[in-house]
Amino acid sequence: GQNIDQPTEMTATEGAIVQINCTYQTSGFNGLFWYQQHAGEAPTFLSYNVLDGLEEKGRFSSFLSRSKGYSYLLLKELQMKDSASYLCAVTNTGFQKLVFGTGTRLLVSP
Amino acid sequence: DAGITQSPRHKVTETGTPVTLRCHQTENHRYMYWYRQDPGHGLRLIHYSYGVKDTDKGEVSDGYSVSRSKTEDFLLTLESATSSQTSVYFCAISERPNGELFFGEGSRLTVL
Numbered sequence A: 001g002q003n004i005d006q007p008t009e010m011t012a013t014e015g016a017i018v019q020i021n022c023t024y025q026t027s028g029f030n031g032l033f034w035y036q037q038h039a040g041e042a043p044t045f046l047s048y049n050v051l052d053g054l055e056e057k058g059r060f061s062s063f064l065s066r067s068k069g070y071s072y073l074l075l076k077e078l079q080m081k082d083s084a085s086y087l088c089a090v091t092n093t094g095f096q097k098l099v100f101g102t103g104t105r106l107l108v109s110p
Numbered sequence B: 001d002a003g004i005t006q007s008p009r010h011k012v013t014e015t016g017t018p019v020t021l022r023c024h025q026t027e028n029h030r031y032m033y034w035y036r037q038d039p040g041h042g043l044r045l046i047h048y049s050y051g052v053k054d055t056d057k058g059e060v061s062d063g064y065s066v067s068r069s070k071t072e073d074f075l076l077t078l079e080s081a082t083s084s085q086t087s088v089y090f091c092a093i094s095e096r097p098n099g100e101l102f103f104g105e106g107s108r109l110t111v112l
Helices: none
Strands: A003-005 A009-013 A018-025 A029-037 A044-049 A053-057 A060-065 A070-075 A084-092 A098-100 A104-109 B004-007 B010-013 B019-025 B031-038 B042-051 B054-057 B064-070 B073-078 B087-094 B107-111
Touching: A003 A084, A009 A018, A018 A029, A018 A084, A018 A104, A029 A060, A029 A070, A044 A053, A044 A060, A044 A070, A070 A084, A084 B042, A098 B042, B004 B087, B010 B019, B019 B031, B019 B087, B019 B107, B031 B064, B031 B073, B042 B064, B042 B073, B054 B064, B073 B087
Parallel strands: A009 A104, B010 B107
Antiparallel strands: A003 A018, A018 A070, A029 A044, A029 A084, A053 A060, A060 A070, A084 A098, A084 A104, B004 B019, B019 B073, B031 B042, B031 B087, B042 B054, B064 B073, B087 B107
16 A cells, blocks of 8 residues: 655745645555646646655755655745645656645745 | 636535535546545545546545546535534546645635
8 A cells, every 4th residue: 555644734934935744655666746726726737756855946945865765845935925735746667647645735824 | 827627616405305516627637536524523535536437435425426527527416314414525637646735715615
């Protein structure tokens, strides 16, 4: 089976940096996705990591350590519009589907 | 944005009635998925399709069936809706297995 863990909720201040962690246990790991989902809306793609290391994309970066079963999403220069849920999802070799964690709800305050 | 639409967007129905949700894409993507999203559970895969007439079960497939007679349409059917199937249903598409998903806007189903 697969197990994906993320914190349920986090709070941060506008302009700050926040790190959202995701740990996973799965066999045949292939890659890890991060999605953003605003309340009442559909999830949208943020990042994909398949190799160890940091992938930077503007204010958002995602890190993966395959040996530790660990990833994080780093959000810099937080804005109010970053208040959303952040979903971690893993894929396995041979499977044709993503498995999602329960998501981390981030609240950014002024 | 990926061309993917779901219908209906909102539906209220009674226990025991059949319900069909439709997902329509204009991207010609091979892979299509139905997820449900519930508080505390996140997104859970119901069924997916890897081609016309090729479908398989996800982790929460009991009580649901699917059909894909054309590349662009993926139908999710609840043969006899129950209150436990009250949820938000998302359709998603991808070009390749384990690829980036593009989601529809969601269909909110309430079973009374």
